[in-house]
Amino acid sequence: MTEEKVAIVTGSSGGIGFETSMLLADNGFHTYATTRNLNKSEEIQEIASKKKIPLKTIQLDVNDDSSVKEAIETIVKENNRIDVLVNNAGYGLFGSLEELSIEEIREQFETNFFDVVRATKAVIPTMRKQGSGTIVNISSTGGRIGLVPFNTSYHASKFALEGFTESLRQELVEFGINIILIEPGTIGTNFMNNIRTAKNYNTDNSPYAKTIKRMFEGSVPIMANSSHPREVAQVILNVVNSSSPNVRYSAGKDAEVVLKKRSELSDREMEEWTRESWFDKKGFIRQ
Numbered sequence: 001m002t003e004e005k006v007a008i009v010t011g012s013s014g015g016i017g018f019e020t021s022m023l024l025a026d027n028g029f030h031t032y033a034t035t036r037n038l039n040k041s042e043e044i045q046e047i048a049s050k051k052k053i054p055l056k057t058i059q060l061d062v063n064d065d066s067s068v069k070e071a072i073e074t075i076v077k078e079n080n081r082i083d084v085l086v087n088n089a090g091y092g093l094f095g096s097l098e099e100l101s102i103e104e105i106r107e108q109f110e111t112n113f114f115d116v117v118r119a120t121k122a123v124i125p126t127m128r129k130q131g132s133g134t135i136v137n138i139s140s141t142g143g144r145i146g147l148v149p150f151n152t153s154y155h156a157s158k159f160a161l162e163g164f165t166e167s168l169r170q171e172l173v174e175f176g177i178n179i180i181l182i183e184p185g186t187i188g189t190n191f192m193n194n195i196r197t198a199k200n201y202n203t204d205n206s207p208y209a210k211t212i213k214r215m216f217e218g219s220v221p222i223m224a225n226s227s228h229p230r231e232v233a234q235v236i237l238n239v240v241n242s243s244s245p246n247v248r249y250s251a252g253k254d255a256e257v258v259l260k261k262r263s264e265l266s267d268r269e270m271e272e273w274t275r276e277s278w279f280d281k282k283g284f285i286r287q
Contacts, residue, residue: 004030004054006079007240008072010062010119011089013040016138016187019233020086022047025055027237029084032075034060062089062115072122082126084240086136087116093153095198096208104198105153112157117164120179124172132176134240137165138232139181141250141258147274149215150208162248169247180239181248185255185284188226214279221283227252254284 007024011017012033021033025048033048033055035041041057048055060071075082093100093108116137127133142148143158162181169179203209232251239245250256261273277284 004028005083006075006081007031007084007086008034008075008082008119008123009086009088010034010060010115012044012057013037016184016229016232017086017088018044019229020088020236021055022053023230023233023237024084024240025053026051027241028054029240030054030079031056032071033057034071036061036063062119063110065118068118068122072119072126076126081130082123082133084134084136085119085123086138086236087119088138089115090138090157092151092195093198094150094195095201096150096206097152099198099200099206099208100153101199104196108153109157109160112154113160113164116161120168124177127177128172128175133178134245135177135179136236136239137161137179137181139165139183139248141183141185141255143181143183144259145262145270145274147258149278150212166247178245180245182232182235182239183248183250183255183259184227184232185250185252185258186222186226187229187232187252188223218278218281221281222254222277225253225283227254257284 005028007029009017009021009024009031012021013035017033021031021044025031031054033041033044035057036059038057038059044055045057058071058074059067061067072082090112091108093104095104120135123133123135139161140158142151142155143162146152146155148155165179165181172179206212235249235251239249250259262270265273276282
């Protein structure tokens with residue numbers, strides 16, 4: 001039975017999850033880097049073995065009730081405690097609402113929202129009984145502002161996550177459980193490569209094709225200023241080591257700029273600034 005603090009990170013095969021798992025283990029957390037497909041965990045396990053840090057990979061499909069239950073039960077059996085859960089798994093869904101199917105939107109919520117609910121429910125009993133724990137939910141600046149055109153489903157899922165987190169904090173505070181929101185901006189991960197596009201979208205006949213083309217052209221300066229996922233991992237490490245963390249933290253070079261604009265501008269002004277950022281190729285931090 002370990003005396004180390006035990007951390008679980010979902011979606012650890014790459015990007016934010018990979019960097020967070022490595023950084024937590026580097027700093028003494030007995031870390032379980034979870035992934036749906038263990039074949040994708042070979043790199044992180046190999047690095048952890050070479051560095052001799054306390055990191056273990058474990059199969060956990062956040063879309064599957066039994067998989068989540070089995071993984072959490074295994075971790076509790078091995079350690080008798082869970083100190084940190086980082087809910088990181090998620091993806092983007094791109095397309096106009098008109099061209100997205102209800103099924104596609106449901107799948108987006110299943111991963112970006114209900115997977116967080118599923119994993120969180122699974123760890124609460126252990127954290128409640130031990131009287132402590134930190135749950136970190138990876139949201140987005142897009143959970144505060146409908147910033148990206150043609151990302152209605154993604155924004156909606158992250159807005160839902162923000163409300164869920166705020167309410168759950170009130171529900172669990174008496175048990176010593178803290179729930180924190182991390183709101184990254186544009187991060188240089190494989191997230192963009194893994195974005196799913198509306199199945200009904202066709203560049204030849206979509207009424208939105210010209211606007212989407214302009215948006216992708218405008219995204220070049222935004223992606224050029226993306227931050228490394230290690231920056232997000234460092235914020236997470238600081239949060240879980242804090243005795244009195246804030247409710248939410250921004251992460252990444254553009255996140256602070258975007259959220260500051262949101263606090264300064266009216267709704268109409270924010271819409272105009274956002275359109276200029278995307279369609280006039282100004283980016284978020286070069287204006």
